[in-house]
Amino acid sequence: MRYRSLIPLAIFVVIATVLGIGLTQDADEVPSPLIGKSVPAFELPGLRDPQARVGPADEHGRVWLLNVWGTWCVGCREEHDVLLDAAREHELTIVGLNYKDERDAAIDWLERLGDPYVASAYDPEGDVAMDLGVYGAPETYVVDANGIIRHKHIGPLSPADLRDTIVPLVRELEPS
């Protein structure tokens, strides 16, 4: 047996290893390049009050969540109770970014289902969403006291996501 006839086997072992590791990973999860960077500065009209200005500047100094949602989005309905729970039970600060929606429908939704947001920004054209690199709704960002994005969750938040990931992260980031 000559060593060079082992080369094909070696190449295969490398490929199989990569495939093996690949199997253990979630192929759908795409990290955001914005993690570790400042949340894009924006000032949008408020959802309920078009005269008001809502933006990250208002939240400076505390840890907050930015939640992208719309009434057309089924996943948003699904996670709504989780958000309410986050706001009421865990006392998290959540800013809503209403994405590509009708103002009246969105206000009606919050009246009917409860409003977990300390403030709601209205982004009918999706301009801010594009700056955030939003794929779709819902998406949730965790922003620290210095305005740095620390975490991004794509898709609806489950009670387990809230309990095991979001809340511990917020607690850890909170200035002591």
Added chain:
Amino acid sequence: MRRWLAISLFALAGALALPAAAGEPIREFDAPDQRERYYSLLEQLRCLVCQNESLASSSADLAQDMRDEVYRLAVEENRSEEASIAFLTERYGDFVLYRPPVGPTTWLLWFGPALMLLIGAAILATIIRWRRNNDENTALSPAEQARAERLLASDSEDER
């Protein structure tokens, strides 16, 4: 084929939804190079929710939003191709690019083929050089060679 994901995403509509479709508008261009730049960008960028379609081919709604964005960047704001790409990668990451940038993590990707070709050529040259000098004295004439092959063949028939 690449629509399958789009379909499965629709099946999972509960998980991640997109706003209702607004048909693709008809694009207008001031100059032919804008048009070229716009369509060239669409070919190079990935539709993120489809994960296997370029922006040019995807009919997903996010792709439409991103096409609008590309149109705004490359045509309305008249940015260069590089500047438009830089703008998008800052927000969506390298994942959005179908042509990954050359860098330490992609050296193997970009130079791998050339490297393989070099290795292949080197092996080829070695083999030929070796075969040229292979048993110069004992080499068989074509007739002898043929006879040898016949013998080998009949040998293997005996195994039956």
Added chain:
Amino acid sequence: MNPEIGNLALAVALALALFQSVVPLVGAAQGRAPWMAAARPAALAQFGFVALAFIALSIAFYTSDFSVAYVADNSNRALPWYYRLTAVWGGHEGSMLLWSLVLAGWTLAVALCSRSLPLVLVARVIAVLGLISTGFLLFMLLTSNPFARLDPAPMDGADLNPLLQDIGMIIHPPMLYMGYVGMAVAFGFAIAALLGGRLDAGWARWARPWVTTAWVFLTAGVALGSWWAYYELGWGGWWFWDPVENASFMPWLVATALIHSLAVTEKRGAFKSWTVLLAITAFSLSLLGTFLVRSGVLTSVHAFATDPARGVYILAFLGLVIGGSLLLYAIRGPFTVGNNRFEWLSRETMLLGNNVVLIVAAGTVLLGTLYPLAVDSFGLGKLSVGPPYFNTVFLPLMVALLALLGGGQMVRWRRDDLRRIWLHLRYALVASVVLGLGIAAMLGGGLGTHLSVALGLALALWVALGTIQTVRTQLSGQRKLGGALRRLPASVYGMSLAHLGLAVTVVGITISSAYEVESRVRMEPGDTAVVAGQTFRFERFEERDGPNYRASTATFTASRDGEVVATMVPEKRFYQSGGQPMTEAGIDAGFTRDLYVSLGSPLGEAGDAWSVRLYYKPLVRWIWLGALLMSVGGLLAITDRRYRSTRHRAQAPEQAGEPA
């Protein structure tokens, strides 16, 4: 009752496959003829039971038996009967069953058409195929049983994926599987040679027709997939470098290399180890393709089975089959090197060069396909590798391949004289360069277009003229042309036709990508638009009902100089089962050009305004025409006399000048 029969048939087939792999192998090792002789009947019986399972599943589909989960997931009462039958392989479980059926079919073919082969070789080949079959049957029974019951049975099924409700998708998977699985036969021959420890010219001669047949199917399968994407995806692209396309392209590249190296092994008794390694690689890549598609390891759409248990099983199976055979290769691989000298300029060198380029090409596709996964696995981030990358790195490789091919056919075995080659090919060389540049200048376009067209055409002409000139050289000195043509072996015709086919494909790719004209316009009935001198008119719009969908149908005509030359009917189909609307392009296919219309989306306002994509695609059909010629060339080569007369060893030895 019927699904239980299917289930039972699968279990029996598994037992038979196990028998078929173990008994003949032991028999071959210990020289027990009766044990070896058991291989053939076992293969026959195994095929029978797999076919029975397949029929059982087909019946379940035909009768809409929704108590079978797989049927409920992939069919529905409104589905026309022919799609109900092809829905059998419309999902994961059924695809696997089709894979097994095709494998059992190939095995049966080996069992029936191997009377002239030594029993020990046949026993080993069939045993190896049985081993692979065992793996797949076990996989089905453990993780993806197509006969699993659903209780209570739903009233109606979910429907077949609308993308698959199409003629292209009916024939594409079986073709591709015939090719993939056909590589298993080459693999079986390779393993048998390794186990037997000997490999002679006779071995190559036996293996060659099998490999060529599988290659013909693979070529047709890949081309069909491309053709389907062209008319079904609605924007006229024909190759996307999608992981799943790559999964079929890699085995094709390696199989093509294998065909060429087998030629050397058969004619000159050289490169034996290399040929065996290629046979193992071609099948390994087929298996890897299956893994990539089935395991969901790539961010791929097609991963319709993303059950981790399946991924783990296939990876383990892959490790066993590929790892095991490569280990065997490492131990037994180096065969004695024959006394075959050759010089720098020789057919051997040319074919080795062909192999180097094809293998590097396959390696490149593999690298590009797996790179995002590897980068992600090592925690270095996410990136995408797509068409811009592949097109960039592939171009130089293809230039090298075509340049080599044009002249390489002329070169003689062992040694040749550069002056002789030059004398024969100088006009071909000059003509291809001059014509390439000239035609490109005539067709016009920017500098970039001009150069790429000149390069593409010159290479295609070089290949075509080189091929023709090579045949002419072989005929020279013969008195009667007719008789000489008849005396040329079928393999020469096959090879030449396949090479001409490649040239045709290259012309199609070059011209259609350089001179395609695309227009995206807003149109409503009555509107006209002019694209590349063709006047497209949106004649009328209507809604129509299909068996299980509603379609928005538009009728377009194209006219030139006031005369209507074509009618096209693009559609948007909305299937009852929901999901995205399907785009059916309206295509007027032609030898010199395709006219292509696809509906984008309705433009909100009142009336029937649509965004419409209009294309003029010159010579696009040549891409698939070339692939067809390659397949036919392969078929011709199989009919060569010498494969039919392997029983008679006393033939005259091959002449050194005869092409492979």
